[in-house]
Amino acid sequence: MKPLPQNSSLFSVAPMMDWTDRHCRFFHRALSPHAELYTEMVTTGALLYGDRDRHLRFSHEEKRVILQLGGSEPHDLAACAKMAEDVGYDEINLNCGCPSERVQKGAFGACLMREPELVAECVAAMKNAVSIPVTVKSRIGIDDVDDEPFLDNFVQKVTAAGCDHFIIHARKAILKGLSPKENRTVPPLRYDIVRRLKERYPHLRITLNGGLNNLAQIREVLSWADDVMIGREAYQNPYFLAELDHALYGMPLPARDMILQQMIPYAQNQAQLYGTPLHSVTRHMLGLANGLRGARKFRQILGNGAIAKNDPTVIKEALIAISGLPST
Numbered sequence: 001m002k003p004l005p006q007n008s009s010l011f012s013v014a015p016m017m018d019w020t021d022r023h024c025r026f027f028h029r030a031l032s033p034h035a036e037l038y039t040e041m042v043t044t045g046a047l048l049y050g051d052r053d054r055h056l057r058f059s060h061e062e063k064r065v066i067l068q069l070g071g072s073e074p075h076d077l078a079a080c081a082k083m084a085e086d087v088g089y090d091e092i093n094l095n096c097g098c099p100s101e102r103v104q105k106g107a108f109g110a111c112l113m114r115e116p117e118l119v120a121e122c123v124a125a126m127k128n129a130v131s132i133p134v135t136v137k138s139r140i141g142i143d144d145v146d147d148e149p150f151l152d153n154f155v156q157k158v159t160a161a162g163c164d165h166f167i168i169h170a171r172k173a174i175l176k177g178l179s180p181k182e183n184r185t186v187p188p189l190r191y192d193i194v195r196r197l198k199e200r201y202p203h204l205r206i207t208l209n210g211g212l213n214n215l216a217q218i219r220e221v222l223s224w225a226d227d228v229m230i231g232r233e234a235y236q237n238p239y240f241l242a243e244l245d246h247a248l249y250g251m252p253l254p255a256r257d258m259i260l261q262q263m264i265p266y267a268q269n270q271a272q273l274y275g276t277p278l279h280s281v282t283r284h285m286l287g288l289a290n291g292l293r294g295a296r297k298f299r300q301i302l303g304n305g306a307i308a309k310n311d312p313t314v315i316k317e318a319l320i321a322i323s324g325l326p327s328t
C-alpha cells in the first residue's frame, strides 16, 4: 500500500451536484473530522464568467476541502485551479466521470476518458499553475471501451502529466441511452478491475468509489485500495461518516444532539451573512436520525418545517423529536 500523503484520509465524501454544497460539507465535517470533503463539480465557465465568489465560497471549518472542476480547456482549468488555490482549497480534482448530456455537450466529464492526451494536457496545465495536488476522478471505461488496456492507457498518459492519484468509480459510463442516475446503478460494479489496476500501478494512489455502504465491505476494500470514496450512503445516512471515523480512526462517536447544536449557530450565521434560508442548510441533515424513533418527525421538521418557519430554532424542535423530550 502506498503511504497516504500527510493530512489525507482513508475515506472521502464524493463530489455530488446539488448535494455536497458548502452547507452539506460543514455538516459532514461536524460528523467526521477525518473525511476528505469534495465540492460539487464547478465548471470552468461558472468560475470564469459567473459568480466566482459564490461558487468558491467555503467555511474554514470544512477543511480539508477539495474543489472538483469540470472543463476540458487547459488554460481555463489552470486559471480556475489557481483561483481555488488562492482562496485556500487543499486540492483540485478533475471530473472525468460525469455522463450527463449537458456535460457531454461541453465535451468534458466522462467523455474525456476517450481523450487521455487532452486530460494529460489539462493536468499538466493545472499542475504548472498551482502547488496543491491535482487529481482525476474517472470511471473504469465508457460505452463499449471498458477493457483494461483502455484504462491503463488513460492512467499512464495522465500519470505522465504528473497526476499520481486516481479516484475510480468502479463502473463504466454509458454516454448514450442512460440517464446520470441510471449510470450510477445499471452498469455493473467491477471492483476487480480497480483492484488489478492498483496491483499494476502500486506507486499510484488509487481510491475506490461506487456502491460502498457498510463497514465490513469498506474494510475489505481498504485491504487493497489506498482509500475509499463514499457518495450516496454518506449523504442519505450521514451518521455513517461518524461511524467510519470511529471505526477507522478511533474517534469517539458524537451524539446527534451535539451535531445539531453546532448547526444552529452555523445556520444563524449564514442567514445573517448571506441571507441563506434555513432549509438550504437543513435539507442536508434529514437523514441524521435514520433508524431512530422519531426519524419521520425529524425529517418533517427539518424539511417542510424549516421552509415554513425559516428560523434556526427549528433545529431545536428536530432535536426534541429524537431525544424524546417534551416539546414545551
Ligand SMILES: Cc1cc2nc3c(=O)[nH]c(=O)nc-3n(C[C@H](O)[C@H](O)[C@H](O)COP(=O)(O)O)c2cc1C
Residues within 6 Å of the ligand: 014, 015, 016, 017, 018, 019, 040, 041, 068, 095, 096, 097, 098, 137, 169, 184, 209, 210, 211, 212, 229, 230, 231, 232, 233
Ligand atoms: C446526486 C449526485 C450528484 C453527483 N454529482 C457528481 C459530480 O458533480 N461530480 C462527480 O464526479 N460525480 C458526481 N456524482 C457521482 C458520485 O461522485 C459517485 O461517483 C457515485 O455516486 C458513486 O458512488 P456511491 O455509489 O458511493 O454513491 C454524483 C452522484 C450523485 C448521487
